[in-house]
Amino acid sequence: MPPIIELETIRRTQILEAALQTISAQGCANVTLDDICRASGLSKGGLTYYYKSKRELFLAAFTEFFERIFARGKETMDRFDDPLEKLLSFDWLYNPEDPDGFIGYPVLFDFMSIAVHDEEYRKIFHDWVDNWVVLLKEAIVLGVNRGMFHEMDCESAARGISAIYQGIATRWFLAPGMHSRLWALDTLENAVKGLLFSSDREAGR
Numbered sequence: 001m002p003p004i005i006e007l008e009t010i011r012r013t014q015i016l017e018a019a020l021q022t023i024s025a026q027g028c029a030n031v032t033l034d035d036i037c038r039a040s041g042l043s044k045g046g047l048t049y050y051y052k053s054k055r056e057l058f059l060a061a062f063t064e065f066f067e068r069i070f071a072r073g074k075e076t077m078d079r080f081d082d083p084l085e086k087l088l089s090f091d092w093l094y095n096p097e098d099p100d101g102f103i104g105y106p107v108l109f110d111f112m113s114i115a116v117h118d119e120e121y122r123k124i125f126h127d128w129v130d131n132w133v134v135l136l137k138e139a140i141v142l143g144v145n146r147g148m149f150h151e152m153d154c155e156s157a158a159r160g161i162s163a164i165y166q167g168i169a170t171r172w173f174l175a176p177g178m179h180s181r182l183w184a185l186d187t188l189e190n191a192v193k194g195l196l197f198s199s200d201r202e203a204g205r
Contacts, residue, residue, distance in 0.1 A: 012050055012060075015040050019061035024106040028058065028114060059120065062111050066128040069104060074135055083143030087136060087161060087192055094172050094184040105173045133158045140196070149196040157195050164191045 018040035022031050037047050051057035077086045092098050115121035136158035143149040171179040
């Protein structure tokens with residue numbers, strides 16, 4: 001039998017994964033603790049030992065989701081040396097067969113609908129966005145220092161690129177008939193280059 005700490009980590013992971021899968025499939029408003037018990041294979045008592053309420057569980061599940069997506073984004077960016085390639089490396093966000101996207105978009109939109117009226121949820125989103133801004137800003141600063149991008153307010157540009165990703169993703173996921181994967185990737189590249197390169201300078205691509 002694993003040590004208690006290791007077992008608790010396994011159980012929490014099991015519960016959070018079941019919660020995310022269930023929220024993605026049914027929506028927050030329709031999910032009960034009993035649903036998550038069935039999905040995780042745990043009893044009600046087993047689940048509430050780790051999470052005392054639906055709210056506590058949902059907050060932990062959403063936090064886990066955001067941390068997971070951010071970690072994947074950072075890992076993807078780290079594979080590239082070229083600053084522009086770093087900033088355009090999230091093509092997996094627009095892949096309908098990607099498991100993180102398949103589960104993640106319904107989870108994200110459900111989360112955002114709650115965050116409209118809930119300050120605790122909104123803070124999670126705020127912190128997540130700020131983490132992305134820091135990551136994107138590092139790539140922009142690198143490009144400016146290498147003379148690839150024009151001089152700019154790098155934090156403002158990072159916030160702009162973060163918003164571009166989110167806006168394109170929203171259209172691509174919710175209205176795919178009018179916003180294909182190719183549209184998403186082309187629009188992303190054009191918008192990011194428009195922010196990074198001076199109008200009188202070729203992007204070199």
